[in-house]
Amino acid sequence: QLQLQESGPGLVKPSETLSLTCTVSSGSISISNYYWGWIRQPPGKGLEWIGSIYYSGDTYYTPSLKSRVTISVDTSNNQFSLKLSSVTAADTAVYYCARCLRSYYDSSGSEKPRCGFDPWGQGTLVTVSS
Amino acid sequence: EIVLTQSPGTLSLSPGERATLSCRASEPVSSSYLAWYQQKPGQAPRLLIYGASTRATGIPDRFSGSGSGTDFILTIRRLDPEDFAVYHCQQYATSPWTFGQGTKVEIK
Numbered sequence: 001q002l003q004l005q006e007s008g009p010g011l012v013k014p015s016e017t018l019s020l021t022c023t024v025s026s027g028s029i030s031i032s033n034y035y036w037g038w039i040r041q042p043p044g045k046g047l048e049w050i051g052s053i054y055y056s057g058d059t060y061y062t063p064s065l066k067s068r069v070t071i072s073v074d075t076s077n078n079q080f081s082l083k084l085s086s087v088t089a090a091d092t093a094v095y096y097c098a099r100c101l102r103s104y105y106d107s108s109g110s111e112k113p114r115c116g117f118d119p120w121g122q123g124t125l126v127t128v129s130s
Numbered sequence: 131e132i133v134l135t136q137s138p139g140t141l142s143l144s145p146g147e148r149a150t151l152s153c154r155a156s157e158p159v160s161s162s163y164l165a166w167y168q169q170k171p172g173q174a175p176r177l178l179i180y181g182a183s184t185r186a187t188g189i190p191d192r193f194s195g196s197g198s199g200t201d202f203i204l205t206i207r208r209l210d211p212e213d214f215a216v217y218h219c220q221q222y223a224t225s226p227w228t229f230g231q232g233t234k235v236e237i238k
Contacts, residue, residue: 047175047218047229062226063131096174101165101222116165116222118177118186 002027004097004121012091012128018084022097022121029078030055035100035113038071038082040093041123048093052100052113053080060113087128094123132156132221136230142238149206151233153219158199163223166195166204169232170215178217179204209235 008020022036029036037052051061053071061069070083084091098117106112133156143149153164162182167175177186179195182202192207206213214237219230 046231047220049227049229060225064226101177101180113225114163114222115225115227116163116177116180116220117167117175118180120174120176123174 002119006095006097006121006124010125012087012126013130014088014128015086018087018126020082020095022080024078030075033103035103036080037098037100037115037117039096039098042093052115089128092128094125096123097121131226132224132228134219134221134228134230136219136233138233140234140236142236143209144238145209145211147209149209149235151204151217153202153230155200155221159221160223162198163221164202165220167218168215175218
């Protein structure tokens with residue numbers, strides 16, 4: 001069954017860039033109709049969608065983080081990655097990667113994501129501290 | 131963005147009892163693109179329900195989802211000890227996809 005695994009540094013200094021990678025196994029990241037996403041959860045708080053990407057490189061970001069986020073895809077290694085710049089303590093969270101449930105075609109025929117999430121990676125805690 | 135408000139914040143029940151969790155949206159969620167997740171301490175969320183009422187693969191039939199528009203319900207028919215956890219709702223009708231703040235179901 002499809003599995004996702006996050007990897008990256010667990011400690012990042014304030015003002016630096018957080019970088020994480022999600023490796024997909026037992027399935028291809030290049031499959032049609034599925035986008036891939038990043039979600040985070042600060043300690044003791046709720047879930048926040050960060051952004052999603054298609055294997056073609058098409059990306060969608062949540063507006064509140066859009067100026068600091070870059071999500072990219074590496075189909076040759078079956079991975080997608082998250083970069084979050086200029087981090088502060090407020091970015092301390094468990095970061096999850098997950099697959100979006102489905103996609104749809106808009107009126108112009110462009111494929112768009114429809115992101116409920118399943119399955120999820122186990123998550124990785126990233127602490128922002130000097 | 132669509133704001134989801136879950137109630138109650140905490141539900142204290144005994145095993146075998148029925149749990150009813152509410153998720154209210156700030157505007158209608160089109161085509162019932164509403165999901166429910168279960169999260170246990172130290173674990174990732176697990177998809178329970180999608181499309182407001184469809185159980186995900188492997189989810190026991192004691193879990194059921196209902197609702198449309200702005201009001202959605204997750205019902206756990208008879209609480210099993212393994213069901214005590216936090217439950218999150220999420221809308222995926224309109225980007226940005228948003229989550230509720232969660233309802234904790236604890237043992238009374």
